[in-house]
Amino acid sequence: MPPLPWTNFAPPFSALNVRLAPLGLRVLDDTLWIGTASRIPSLALIYDGTEWSGRGLADALRQLPGARPALKTFAGMRSRCLGIALSVVFEQTPPHEAAA
Numbered sequence: 001m002p003p004l005p006w007t008n009f010a011p012p013f014s015a016l017n018v019r020l021a022p023l024g025l026r027v028l029d030d031t032l033w034i035g036t037a038s039r040i041p042s043l044a045l046i047y048d049g050t051e052w053s054g055r056g057l058a059d060a061l062r063q064l065p066g067a068r069p070a071l072k073t074f075a076g077m078r079s080r081c082l083g084i085a086l087s088v089v090f091e092q093t094p095p096h097e098a099a100a
Contacts (some may be wrong), residue, residue: 021075030086033072034061037079064088 013027020026024035024043036058038044047053052060061067061082068083 024074024079026072026074027086031083032086032089033070033081033083035072035074035079035081036061040074040077040079058082
């Protein structure tokens with residue numbers, strides 16, 4: 001697998017994951033894992049009081065093609081998460097660009 005388009009990180013993504021884990025993110029093989037549990041402190045802070053707190057984030061991510069649930073460890077905390085193929089992540093067009 002080549003480096004990610006916006007970085008010089010390449011598999012096994014160890015250096016990238018050290019930086020992403022506290023935010024509830026991990027890249028493993030060809031999948032971006034996104035923590036969905038509020039027990040990840042940074043996620044709780046980011047989403048507290050928004051429509052994304054609780055199940056909002058997980059419900060939204062489940063709409064992506066091929067999203068799959070799992071349990072993963074983020075910065076030493078085991079959490080529910082959803083895996084999204086990197087090919088899907090990089091193929092998504094932001095709504096404001098699609099409308100143009």
